[in-house]
Structure formats: C-alpha cells, structure tokens
Amino acid sequence: MTEDLVSNQADMIDQDARRAWMGTLAKAPRDRLEKALEQLEIPHYSLLRTPETGLVMARGRAGGTGQRFNLGEVTVTRCAVKLDDNTVGHAYVAGRDQRKAEIAALFDALLQTPDHHQALQGCLIQPLVREAETAQRATAQKAAATRVEFFTMAREDNR
Template sequence: MPHANREDVMARRARQRWMGVLARASVEELERHLPEPLPEGGYSLLRRPETGSVMLRGRAGGTGERFNLGEATLTRCTLRLADGTIGFGYVMGRRPRHAELAALFDALLQQPERRDSLMDSVIEPLARRQEERRQAITARAASSKVDFFTMVRESTAGDAGA
C-alpha cells in the first residue's frame, strides 16, 4: 500500500472488522438491530443475494506455500441506498437474507452521520457477544486438553538399569 495514507488504511481496517462482525452475526441479531426508520428512499438491490462456491486456501504453518483446502458455500449481495452509498454483504452458507442485511448495514456504516451510532449500538455489542462465545468454546476445548509433555512415563523393573 505505498500510496495509501494512514486514514485510508484505518478506514479499510474498520470496514473489514465490521463486515466480519456482520458476517458472523445471526440473521435474528441483525433484524433486531435494524434502524427504524430505514433511510429515506430505502435501498435497491444491485446484485440480488446469490449463492455460489469459493475456494478456501491455506498455508502450511501460516507462512508456507499456499494450497487449496477445499470449497465453501458463500452468499453475497450488493445494494445501493437512495443517496448512492453502496453496501456489500458476504456470508458463509446459503443465507440470502443474512447477506442482504449485512450489505444494508455495510452501506449504513459508510455514512459518517450514522457510523458512530451504529458502531456503538450494533457492531460493538455483536463483537462482544461473538468474543464471549469464542472464549466459551476455547474454555470448553481447553478443559479436555491433555498436555503430553507433563505426563510422567511409568518406569518398569526392566527400565531400572537403563
């Protein structure tokens, strides 16, 4: 990003974060947080929600050569608010309503007069709940973890001289 200034980088990271939060939220959570009323003139769909496949790629050790891991189902949607703001929604699975809501929130979050309010009332609470769920899953998994390096090897009579 040699030509991107710091503000552009920060704005891009903020948008990536909220799009991730929106993609991980449930449809019910997004429906509950829909602003009332919607922006004047509503929105029009530029690309109706459509489902397809994407190739997932990985790297051995996170830094090695890339390899194709497999395919996943993804639904995407693009819409335009009456003021011309364009929003995008990408969600895993076959969830057209989820993709449409994610695109709507993406467009609304791009509007400076709405951003702070939506970040405080929608994105941050959703992000906290998602982190709490992630920590609960991690804790459950950690409770069943076996640390093989701390296990003591049983010695037998035959091993005494070894």
C-alpha cells in the same frame, strides 16, 4: 461531481474498520440483524447486485505454515446495495441466506454514512463483537479443560 463526492467519502473511511464491521456482520446471526433493522428508520435503497449464491474455494496450509492446498468449496452468498445518497454497501456471508446478505450489505452502507455510523456501532457492532469474544473465550476454556500434557522421562542406562 457526484462521483468525486463518492470517491472522497470512500477515502475517508478507515478500510481496516470497515473490514472489521463487515466481518462482524457476516458472522452475526440473521435474527440479530433483523432485530436491529426493525429498530431503524430504513432509508430507501436499491439492489446493485441481487443476492446470489455461489462457491468459493477454501485453502489451507499443512500444519498452519506449510504448503498451501485446496481444502474444499464453501457456499457463499453475496449482495450489493446502494443508498439514495450513492453510498454502496457490500456483503459476503457463508451459506445460502440471501436475506442475511442483503441486510448485511445494507448495514455496511449505513455504517459508511455519518448519520448512522455511531448509532450502529453502539447498538449493533460493538455488542456483536463482545458476544463473539465471549463465545470464543468459552470455547477456549472448554478446550483447555480437556488439554493433556505429555512428557517423556529420560531413562539413564545402567552399565
């Protein structure tokens, strides 16, 4: 019975939305996640997979569209938590910050629950998304200011 409830709950969650908030949590600064955690009444949870650090092979493409090649290894920390209501949260974060991986996994689990979803979307996820977009625009503007336009003039032969 409990397994059916968990699988039905997982089916109801929009996987694209979950992928987006997991990416946002993974890229967020740890101090922002810690602050948001302090403002919540944290439900009891257990660690399904304690935070552990390993390596992942990053792949690239020549010219962005060409043949794939191994770019190098990236350090990643992963964690999985389970709330008392059997909701499971996962996180993979770049680097070795085990506490950040645990907090991100906890937020992933909480975002899957109706009790916390709207509040966390409003006070944590959406502000982080806006900040990331603002930072990306600033970087793009800085890069655009250094753009150089090259052109070639065709010279006609004098006969």
